[in-house]
Amino acid sequence: MERYFNKDIETASRETMQALQNERLAATVKRVYDNVEYYRNKMDDLGLTPDDIKTTDDLKKLPFLSKDDLRDAYPFGLLATDMKNCVRIQSTSGTTGRRVVAFYTQNDIDLWDECCARALTAAGADANDVVQVSYGYGLFTGGMGLNGGSHKVGCLTLPMSSGNTDRQIQFMTDLGATVLCCTPSYASYLGECVEEKGVKDQLKLKAGIFGAEAWTEEMRRDIEKKLGLKAFDIYGLTEISGPGVAFECSEQTGMHINEDHFIAEIINPETGEVLPEGEKGELVFTSISKEAFPLLRYRTRDICVLSRKKCSCGRTLIKMAKPMGRSDDMLIVKGVNVFPSQIEMVLLNKGLTSNYQIVVDRVGSSDKLEVLVEMTPEIFSDTVNAISEKEQEIIEALKSVLGIYAKVRIVEPKSIVRSEGKAVRVIDKRHLY
């Protein structure tokens, strides 16, 4: 029996949801027009007034908001309420430039917590469960979001944060954690450590909620096998609230977007044109319930597809396919777009581990792509020929997926640094930026 945290919303008819979205969108646009100079100027420039935005169809009249716009508005430029109403900030890691700071009122936190509670419930959690939150806590939204969601569902929450892997595994076994929340790369690492310690039979895990970085179906199966659980994807971004913007259900075929709070559009990233359902493009979000930091038409740079196909879980919320990776993760090598997730898929299919590193360098005026992978017993042989053959197979498979040659370098097991948060997959030595 499928369980829902908020059945009325999660299974609402299209008409009900549309009406709710229209009402919340109009109210949000009016509020930001009145309270935020940035939006008012942009709308005035286009000759728009809040009255022009009555339904979600009117959304396309509004300009897009980019990550650069957010950085320019740092720190208070997009705040839509009095600071005295705000109770918390969260922030992006800032590794790709200036930080983005998002503000929350207590209501904003409550709605975010509910989004995460829906995700946990869809993964099968209820008040009997023990939820181990091994996302980082603090400015990063992962830990705080799932922590709040777990409280809302009434689960016993283990606020582990990331790191200290021995302690993670000890708490996991001693306290009988049933749900694990962390990044997929850390889940994979925990799985390796569990295997090494030979404690898999002491685990009670049944579900895992893994997000905050791109991962593949192959990696999902690998984690499921190593930890003996069902792995659910979760999607979110600090700018929109955090994890729980979208979450996966038992069907594992995409993530339901919490449409009562976030309106999703898919656009052509080149032209900005809105694309019909089912076409691949850049995901754009408008948050329609947030008080402190509502964003209109925020370009996520994630490339994916939306679908309203009927879902076996009974939810009517629109689904987004797993993004191929943020366009921030995308590399352009020799003029070809390369997503780390494509490389990961090939490696796992060839019996390698999900721990790998991509090194891009420029020699003269030519890009060189190198993939570091760890030796496994499956690939190893006592003759160089046999290893070279396997190596060649990997090179061929990469070439057919990427369209370009990548050198494969086999390194010692466990020599690629394990990550406790977001994995460092790419080392770009070209200094193009």
Add this chain to the structure above:
Amino acid sequence: MAIKQLSIFVENKAGKIVEVTELLAKNNIDLRALSIADTQDYGILRTIVDDTEKAKSVLEENGSVYKVTEVIGVEIPDVPGGMSKVMRILSDNGVNIEYVYAFISRSKEFAYVVMRVRDNEKAEKILTDNGINLVDENEISDI
């Protein structure tokens, strides 16, 4: 008759071989024979040790990637042409050698050759039929 050889993956980086040999030494494992195949990126350290089972568990615990392969060992007189004779026999009988390494004994007048071929039984039969002495694991351990 086959001899168990350990093949261990080592990265082609300074200090990597000594890491493995020290690990085995620390655990009192004696190396009887050793050879290394190398490429630009990595090497395969092949060795015959006095206690294969113990070496396996040590490597396992260390997280090394290794493989146990059965190879054949032959005893040849330590004189010019001794090695050649064996190679000629195998070549004439269509046995291809994947790799080979040799070592001499301190106490005896013999050299020992370790070979990896596709079909151990076939090669062993051809060698014995031609009067070549095969050595087994115990003999290698006693050298």
